[in-house]
Amino acid sequence: MTFTPRQKNIVIFVVLIVLVIIFIGVKFHRTASRPVTLEMWGIIDDPQVISSLTTKYHRLYPNVSIKYSSKKQETYPQELLQAFASDKSPDVFMLFGNWLPLYEDKITPLNIQRDKILNLKTFNELYPEAAGQELIQGEYLKGIPLYIDTLSLYYNKDVFNYYNIALPPATWEEVLKLVPQLRKTSPEGQITKAAIAMGTGSNTNWSTDILAALMMQQGSSVIDPQTKQVTFQESRRESDSSYKMISPGEEALKFYTQFANPRSRYYTWGSEFLNSVPVFTMDGASMLIGYNRAQKIIKENNPGLNYGIAPLPHFANSSTNVNVASIMTLVVSKRSPHSQIAWDFLKFLAQKDNAQFYFLQTKNPPARRDLIQSYLTDPQAGVFIGQTLSSKTWYQPDFQQVFQIFNDMIDSVLKQGIDPARAIMNAADRINLIIKQNK
Numbered sequence: 001m002t003f004t005p006r007q008k009n010i011v012i013f014v015v016l017i018v019l020v021i022i023f024i025g026v027k028f029h030r031t032a033s034r035p036v037t038l039e040m041w042g043i044i045d046d047p048q049v050i051s052s053l054t055t056k057y058h059r060l061y062p063n064v065s066i067k068y069s070s071k072k073q074e075t076y077p078q079e080l081l082q083a084f085a086s087d088k089s090p091d092v093f094m095l096f097g098n099w100l101p102l103y104e105d106k107i108t109p110l111n112i113q114r115d116k117i118l119n120l121k122t123f124n125e126l127y128p129e130a131a132g133q134e135l136i137q138g139e140y141l142k143g144i145p146l147y148i149d150t151l152s153l154y155y156n157k158d159v160f161n162y163y164n165i166a167l168p169p170a171t172w173e174e175v176l177k178l179v180p181q182l183r184k185t186s187p188e189g190q191i192t193k194a195a196i197a198m199g200t201g202s203n204t205n206w207s208t209d210i211l212a213a214l215m216m217q218q219g220s221s222v223i224d225p226q227t228k229q230v231t232f233q234e235s236r237r238e239s240d241s242s243y244k245m246i247s248p249g250e251e252a253l254k255f256y257t258q259f260a261n262p263r264s265r266y267y268t269w270g271s272e273f274l275n276s277v278p279v280f281t282m283d284g285a286s287m288l289i290g291y292n293r294a295q296k297i298i299k300e301n302n303p304g305l306n307y308g309i310a311p312l313p314h315f316a317n318s319s320t321n322v323n324v325a326s327i328m329t330l331v332v333s334k335r336s337p338h339s340q341i342a343w344d345f346l347k348f349l350a351q352k353d354n355a356q357f358y359f360l361q362t363k364n365p366p367a368r369r370d371l372i373q374s375y376l377t378d379p380q381a382g383v384f385i386g387q388t389l390s391s392k393t394w395y396q397p398d399f400q401q402v403f404q405i406f407n408d409m410i411d412s413v414l415k416q417g418i419d420p421a422r423a424i425m426n427a428a429d430r431i432n433l434i435i436k437q438n439k
Helices: 003-033 046-058 076-085 096-106 120-126 131-137 156-160 172-182 205-216 248-260 276-281 292-302 341-352 353-363 369-374 397-414 420-438
Strands: 037-045 064-071 094-095 144-150 152-156 191-196 285-290 307-311 323-332
Touching: 037 046, 037 341, 046 064, 046 353, 064 341, 076 096, 076 172, 094 096, 094 341, 096 131, 096 323, 096 397, 120 131, 120 307, 131 144, 131 323, 144 341, 144 353, 152 156, 156 307, 156 341, 156 420, 172 285, 172 323, 205 248, 205 323, 205 397, 248 397, 248 420, 276 285, 276 292, 341 353, 353 369, 397 420
Parallel strands: 037 064, 037 094, 191 285
Antiparallel strands: 094 323, 144 323, 152 285, 152 307
């Protein structure tokens, strides 16, 4: 069979196209199946839980292996800093939400306007407002929320039963009424058992967030999320019908420090105690304000402690019962050579069945709205879950410096006798300076 010159050209052209398609297919297959190892760092969680999820991902994508390393929370920030300095940072790592501003230049965000799976509408449908407030910046998503913790009131059931206190306090005013009854002192007047473990800086676990929550309940945003300027020192009208002006920050600081002020009738806590969670765990305090993760400390150190958990108290005259959200976030390193694969893995973890598995194994309050709805009555995490939708985050330019500034503010009132109004202004000026320096 003979071909005309035109037919020969057509055959040659078709053969070339077939060869090109075969070449591209082979090349793509080799690229797609090339072995990739992602390194992942985390804190708090049992490594077996994460390993179960990474194994499941590996079954779906056999070319991708994920090596998970569990780090100690106390040394984690320093380890991350050293890893980035030596160009050995993990591909994926966990961060508390308030740590994000400090690591913002070290992560690869996801463009949610271009991504085909996770866009802004989908994210807002899946997660509460607090998550979007903390993780969305313009058209970019900084990370995936793993869980959302909130502050709650822990109370010793045996103590409450002994004093015939049928219900835990729902308001801060009710907390104050219980202090004289639950506080124990020595003949010399020293506190031997605290009514509630709060009021100081360094030895009250999560003192910064507790004080911030009080500021929010007094009507402050703490730091304006848009302007990134401190607001807790500003004054506002006490109510719509009143002309009296109050400073939310000052009112919150005065309320908080009265528990550790020896001159206060509600004095019940001091710097001589160990940290608040261990003290409560060993029956040295009748009440505690803490996150869900405090339960792990209690379980490890005193599994027989008979305690209950109630929502974070609010002020009786407050129209809002707001809480602070502590969002554990998974982010992708800017140094990762496999950032797209790393983000695919994070989106895999965000899927409902995987997020549900993670919750059931850890009992860390879920971040997804549908799981929040499903587990509101969970006996272990239900109280925390029930506060998620009304919780808020607040911007911290450098969580370590903000923690120190809040501690200094508390100590200046308790140890130096500085007026709370002045202490608030000093703290606001210092945080605003950090924000200005970081711009």
